[in-house]
Amino acid sequence: MRRLPIYILLDTSGSMRGEPIEAVRTGLRAMLSSLSRDPYALETVHLSIITFDREARILVPLTELEGFSLPNIEPPETSPTNLGEALELLISQYNKEVIKTTPDQKGDWLPFAVIMTDGGPSDTKLFNEMTNELKKCRFAKIVACAAGPQAKIDPLRKITSDVVSLDTMDSNSFAKFWQWVSTAVSNQSQTTDSTHEALPPPPSEINLVF
Amino acid sequence: MTSEYATYRPTPEQTNSDSSVQSQPSSGNTSAQLSATPQSDEPASSDTLKEKGLAIVFNYKVADGEERPDSYFYQQITSRIDAANIPAGSVGVPYEIVIDFTQISKDLHITDSTQNFELGKKGFSVTVSGEVMKIAATPRESIDDVIKFCFRCENGKTKITGKDETPYFEYPKPLLINPHPRDLWQNLPVKDYEGYQNKDYDAQGVSVEYIPAKKGFASATPAKSIEVIAASQRGRSHAHVGKPRDDCFYFDFDKETGWNFVAVADGAGSAKYSRKGAEIACQTVISKLRSALSQEFNKTYINSDLQLLLQWGEEFVAANGKLDGSRENEFLAKTKLGDVFHQSVYAAHVAIVEEAKKRNAEKRDDAKTKDYHTTLLCAAFRYFSELSGWFIVSYWVGDGGAAILRWNKTERVLVLGEPDGGEFAGQTRFLTMPEEINAAPIRKRLRFSFCDSFEAMVLVTDGITDPFFPSEAAVVDEPRWLEFYNDKLKKGCDEEKNGCKELFDEAISPQEKSEALLKWLDFWSKGNHDDRTILVVKNKEL
Structure with missing residues (x-):
């Protein structure tokens, strides 16, 4: 069966502690519940969550939507934002998990990635290296979200042209963002041969960055 | 976070100042923004609980002389619930949550205080064995709710409010039971055909009987009868959103000349008029072939074309069943048959280009042309008594599959071409691509096959190859084809629910067989919900 891999990279640095990370979890849970009511997504979507703070971790490896449960996320008190390391882990997971079509096997659909951060990369050197490396991996879409006033937009533009920003880090903004991602994933799961499904128009809480 | 839904929370002071609180698992709630939520004076009765969430009410009893406060028990019990990390389940799949309450207190008793909880109505059973709780079910329906764990201490006195009341707390956890994808698919009528109407499904079957001709080199003697059975069904993904079927099949035969023609095509999902492209491709290629392969052609060219084959010898034909590369090129260069096929495929391409122009002129x-993107698998075949066998010319562009099964009474399979696929799923080639219209790619895709006899010729779109052939290599693999043919197709149509005892039962008319085939096309395969089309040619005289 051809899977639609979705990689979610979540900033879990100290500033996400407390209300923001809970709002993100609530948003993610709503997204899971909404995707599981969509038969296209339920049959094809596989999700992985990678968190990053002082280190990048695989919170959940690529797992099918049926049976996916969202673990607790506990950001440390204070920590840097090692986004570069997270990209490195994403690339390594991509190479390990995403199945390409060869004469002997049928490949996955082009993967989709969502990156959410409320700061900027602390590991600048690695980050710059990894943004170049990432270009070798083919994605249907990479959406980067700069959450809140402290989030740096320019580094995210090195990763993808699809950058959005949230003015505030309240539960409403996060809810709207994940709802929007859910729609984008749903749309992607319905395509049969297109590799560049356009993103749906975002709600007013989400600003497209040009 | 453990405390996101908690209705009853100890204050931070009480949590932190209590020296008896042991170190918590990392998922503990020590970091949460805790606040003492005032409880109503009366503990909630199980009746009121039923109105909120899916409550499970438990009593717990602490050991005599237990000195630790109820905040300790709150923390311990909730962290054990967290540790169970309640997974998402699926309808029809056995589901179990095990929560381990051991080593919280010496002699902790947990008893199920009521059997009338809402989860019970949804088919869940809750059992407590010693200090381990099991919640199990094979869910019958989807659930997107919370389980509310309600714990009441039977023999404690709350130390939080200082009031003389039974310590009680609720701890909700989300519970997600996913529906079966099959129950989510809708079957909606087509919203807008945009001028190209077709049916959501199609099933046709005919028997073609040849009468022995009296004389002539290229006669159809002796009589060889075939049956053509075909079915096509709109995929779930199209039905769910009210889009039309983009697949198509077509067949024809000419009793005068003895030639038979079959085709299937799969319009690209992303191309808005691809159903018309598929239809034009099938019909044009067959009508062009039929008019070109006339009685006149048989008389003028077939003679010399076949002489070439005879010259290469029967042994060659018997061993390979088809021409190898160099012979194929020679045959293409020297015979007229290759030209006829080339022109017919070209004509199909041109007809689609013309249709796009016409629509543009009429509707602006x-x-x-790319709005009509389609694959095409087609074959023209005929029995030649001079060869004592069948001669099959085929063309295949895009995904799907075509093969001749059990030729010359062997377990061999002749695959009639190669699939075209990209590095990632959903990338293929189409007849309608400009680079496919040149002579070289068309001729590269032509195959010439021979056999004394065959049991069946099968043409399918990728709606069939995707679920049954795990890779492109499998689509050209003989054992895979036999497995599909014997175990899936013949047995699949054998099932009583499909209303056809035996697809190859001679007592059943070809039309009835095609309807059984249509029912078979409804098979369930996770993640495979494209349009499905199959065309089977059965050789009636083996």
Whole structure:
């Protein structure tokens, strides 16, 4: 069966502690519940969550939507934002998990990635290296979200042209963002041969960055 | 976070100042923004609980002389619930949550205080064995709710409010039971055909009987009868959103000349008029072949064309069943048959280009050839008494599959071409691509096959190859084809629910067989919900 891999990279640095990370979890849970009511997504979507703070971790490896449960996320008190390391882990997971079509096997659909951060990369050197490396991996879409006033937009533009920003880090903004991602994933799961499904128009809480 | 739904929370002071609180698992709630939520004076009765969430009410009893406060028990019990990390389940799949309450207190008793909880109505059973709780079910329906764990201490006195009341707390956890994808698919009528109407399904079957001709080199003697059975069904993904079927099949035969023609095509999902492209491709290629392979052609060219084959010898034909590369090129260069096929495929391409132009001129909706993208698998075949066998010319562009099964009474399979696929799923080639119209790619895709006899010829779109052939290599693999043919197709149509005892039962008319085939096309395969089309040619005289 051809899977639609979705990689979610979540900033879990100290500033996400407390209300923001809970709002993100609530948003993610709503997204899971909404995707599981969509038969296209339920049959094809596989999700992985990678968190990053002082280190990048695989919170959940690529797992099918049926049976996916969202673990607790506990950001440390204070920590840097090692986004570069997270990209490195994403690339390594991509190479390990995403199945390409060869004469002997049928490949996955082009993967989709969502990156959410409320700061900027602390590991600048690695980050710059990894943004170049990432270009070798083919994605249907990479959406980067700069959450809140402290989030740096320019580094995210090195990763993808699809950058959005949230003015505030309240539960409403996060809810709207994940709802929007859910729609984008749903749309992607319905395509049969297109590799560049356009993103749906975002709600007013989400600003497209040009 | 453990405390996101908690209705009853100890204050931070009480949590932190209590020296008896042991170190918590990392998922503990020590970091949460805790606040003492005032409880109503009366503990909630199980009746009121039923109105909120899916409550499970438990009593717990602490050991005599237990000195630790109820905040300790709150923390311990909730962290054990967290540790169970309640997974998402699926309808029809056995589901179990095990929560381990051991080593919280010496002699902790947990008893199920009521059997009338809402989860019970949804088919869940809750059992407590010693200090381990099991919640199990094979869910019958989807659930997107919370389980509310309600714990009441039977023999404690709350130390939080200082009031003389039974310590009680609720701890909700989300519970997600996913529906079966099959129950989510809708079957909606087509919203807008945009001028190209077709049916959501199609099933046709005919028997073709040849009468022995009296004389002539290229006669159809002796009589060889075939049956053509075909079915096509709109995929779930199209039905769910009210889009039309983009697959198509077509067949024809000419009793005068003895030639038979079959085709299947799969319009690209992303191309808005691809159903018309598929239809034009099938019909044009067959009508062009039929008119070109006339009685006149048989008389003028077939003679010399076949002489070439005879010259290469029967042994060659018997061993390979088809021409190898160099022979194929020679045959193409020297015979007229290759030209006829080339022209017919070309004509199909041109007919689609013309249709796009025509639509554009009439409706001014900027229709382009790529809006009609389609694959095409087609074959023309005929029995030649001079060869004592069948001669099959085929063309295949795009995904799907075509093969001749059990030729010359062996377990061999002749695959009639190669699939075209990209590095990632959903990338293929189409007849309608400009680079496919040149002579070289068309001729590269032609195959010439021979056999004394065959049991069946099968043409399918990728709606069939995707679920049954795990890779492109499998689509050209003989054992895979036999497995599909014997175990899936013949047995699949054998099932009583499909209303056809035996697809190859001679007592059943070809039309009835095609309807059984249509029912078979409804098979369930996770993640495979494209349109499905199959065309089977059965050789009636083995």
